[in-house]
Amino acid sequence: MPGHQQIFRPRxxxxxxxxxxxxxxxxxSVGWWTGNHNRHHAHxxxxxxxxxxMGVLAHSGNRARADRGIRRLIFRRQTWLFFPMVLLKAGGLHFASIWAVARWATTQ
Structure with a gap:
């Protein structure tokens, strides 16, 4: 991805x-994505x-056991729900990107 600066030599x-x-x-937005992805690489x-x-996935056994209700149900089935949730995440990325550009445009 261009955010990694690894496709072409000149940045x-x-x-x-x-x-x-x-x-x-x-x-x-590549500007939004790069900042977001850099925060991902930092942590x-x-x-x-x-x-x-995603807040609806358990990345540890402690978290999976700690939640109740719908989240716990999702945690138990997250293997099967992963790809549908990734599609939803893609839509969320589009929304967040558009929102960030719109906020930037109103401050200019």
């Missing part, structure tokens, strides 16, 4: 590629610190 070409593929191609799979960790 500005990677950024341009990200604008074309990300912003125009799939509708996710990979750490609940509460990694923005990529």
């Amino acid at each position: 500005h070409i990677n950024y341009l590629f990200g604008l074309i593929c990300g912003d125009l191609g799939i509708g996710v 990979p799979n750490t609940e509460g610190a990694d923005p990529e960790v």
Whole structure:
């Protein structure tokens, strides 16, 4: 991905590629995605610190046993629910990206 700066040697070409593929191609702001993904790399799979960790997945046995109700049901079935939830997460990424760009545009 262009956010890793590993496709082309010049950084500005990677950024341009990200604008074309990300912003125009799939509708996710490359600026927003890069910041979000860098926070993910700073705290990979750490609940509460990694923005990529979905709040409805248990990443530890303690968390899976701690919750009750619908979350516990989801935790028990998260293997089967993972791919449908990833699709929902993709929609959420689009929404968050658009929201971030809209907020930025209103401050300019």
